[in-house]
Amino acid sequence: MITRRNALKSAVFASMAAPALIQKAAASEEAMKPDGAPVDLSKLERRNVELVAPPFVHEHEQVATLEPAIIEFEMTIIEKELEIDDEGTMLQAMTFDGSVPGPLMVVHEGDFVELTLINPESNSMPHNIDFHAATGGLGGGSLTLVNPGEMTVLRFKATRPGTFVYHCAPGGPMIPWHVVSGMSGAIMILPRDGLKDHENKPIKYDTVYYIGENDFYIPKDADGNYMRFEDPGSSYADTLEVMNGLIPTHVVFNGRAGALTGDNALKSTVGKTVLFVHSQANRDTRPHLIGGHGDLVWETGKFNNPPERDLETWFIRGGSAGAALYTFLQPGVYAYVNHNLIEAVNLGATAHVVVDGEWDNELMAQVTEPTALADAYKSKKALP
Numbered sequence: 001m002i003t004r005r006n007a008l009k010s011a012v013f014a015s016m017a018a019p020a021l022i023q024k025a026a027a028s029e030e031a032m033k034p035d036g037a038p039v040d041l042s043k044l045e046r047r048n049v050e051l052v053a054p055p056f057v058h059e060h061e062q063v064a065t066l067e068p069a070i071i072e073f074e075m076t077i078i079e080k081e082l083e084i085d086d087e088g089t090m091l092q093a094m095t096f097d098g099s100v101p102g103p104l105m106v107v108h109e110g111d112f113v114e115l116t117l118i119n120p121e122s123n124s125m126p127h128n129i130d131f132h133a134a135t136g137g138l139g140g141g142s143l144t145l146v147n148p149g150e151m152t153v154l155r156f157k158a159t160r161p162g163t164f165v166y167h168c169a170p171g172g173p174m175i176p177w178h179v180v181s182g183m184s185g186a187i188m189i190l191p192r193d194g195l196k197d198h199e200n201k202p203i204k205y206d207t208v209y210y211i212g213e214n215d216f217y218i219p220k221d222a223d224g225n226y227m228r229f230e231d232p233g234s235s236y237a238d239t240l241e242v243m244n245g246l247i248p249t250h251v252v253f254n255g256r257a258g259a260l261t262g263d264n265a266l267k268s269t270v271g272k273t274v275l276f277v278h279s280q281a282n283r284d285t286r287p288h289l290i291g292g293h294g295d296l297v298w299e300t301g302k303f304n305n306p307p308e309r310d311l312e313t314w315f316i317r318g319g320s321a322g323a324a325l326y327t328f329l330q331p332g333v334y335a336y337v338n339h340n341l342i343e344a345v346n347l348g349a350t351a352h353v354v355v356d357g358e359w360d361n362e363l364m365a366q367v368t369e370p371t372a373l374a375d376a377y378k379s380k381k382a383l384p
């Protein structure tokens with residue numbers, strides 16, 4: 001049996017693999033290019049950005065008007081119990097900055113991301129961060145492992161434009177467990193001159209919504225009721241058993257079933273353009289906007305590739321973040337779902353977008369409202 005103590009030990013063992021030499025180099029302001037030319041980061045401007053909980057995103061420029069800079073972010077890792085559905089099912093969650101998913105960071109290609117990562121004394125586990133956008137050091141994972149009561153600062157250069165997952169990866173079986181406990185988020189690295197369409201023409205969005213999808217694995221007791229645990233460590237053994245069966249009990253957007261429906265529905269207006277950034281750090285998914293489309297979709301999320309057009313459903317590979325741009329043409333309530341409809345409807349992966357505006361009768365009209373079948377039709381089709 002894997003106890004909490006063993007779980008902690010394996011995570012701490014993983015931390016010992018981090019070479020001290022790399023840590024030292026990472027702490028220096030004097031970086032070196034591959035050709036040996038020094039890069040003096042002390043000359044770069046520093047800009048501090050306050051992160052915002054999803055589905056919202058901090059203010060940012062789409063086309064960079066300023067020179068590349070060091071963009072400072074701060075995240076506090078918070079272990080806390082979260083309710084994940086309307087039935088009161090509880091998860092011993094581990095979070096970046098208190099939200100599931102963690103906040104979306106937005107920078108431009110050529111900027112330096114400098115993250116202060118804080119693991120407060122009140123937590124019970126070591127944590128770290130692996131940025132899929134970063135190069136080397138296990139995405140930063142080998143340089144950022146912090147025990148409760150510690151902090152660390154990681155800097156990496158944003159070299160590839162696109163949407164990328166970040167997640168906790170503290171070593172061994174701790175990696176999938178921390179990820180399915182909520183420790184993932186995304187970063188969007190915009191080209192300095194902004195997004196381009198399939199013809200390489202500049203395009204803009206009015207709003208970004210960040211949707212992080214999670215698969216949860218909540219153990220059941222002998223009576224078939226979801227179990228509740230005192231702390232993350234005591235949930236580990238039972239949770240691992242469900243995880244290894246690969247069948248999630250919940251598949252949700254933004255940390256709980258119903259997180260983005262009802263009063264929390266996303267909002268837009270006819271004529272407005274929304275960029276949906278969708279991440280899944282662990283498992284494949286297939287977003288679909290019921291009644292709408294993906295006008296331009298970067299299915300793999302990487303802006304150096306031309307976007308696909310007019311998609312009905314797009315595929316987000318587990319461990320990646322994609323981006324879909326859509327201009328709303330009709331008012332109404334749209335469901336944004338994972339189009340495995342069992343996961344959408346029964347397990348929780350549904351969001352709503354409430355759109356204001358004028359109905360376009362050319363695009364769609366109710367020619368006859370539902371009404372009793374007329375006798376003429378019955379005889380024509382030989383119906384009873």
Ligand SMILES: [Cu+2]
Pocket residue numbers: 094125126127128168169170178183
């Ligand atoms: Cu963690």
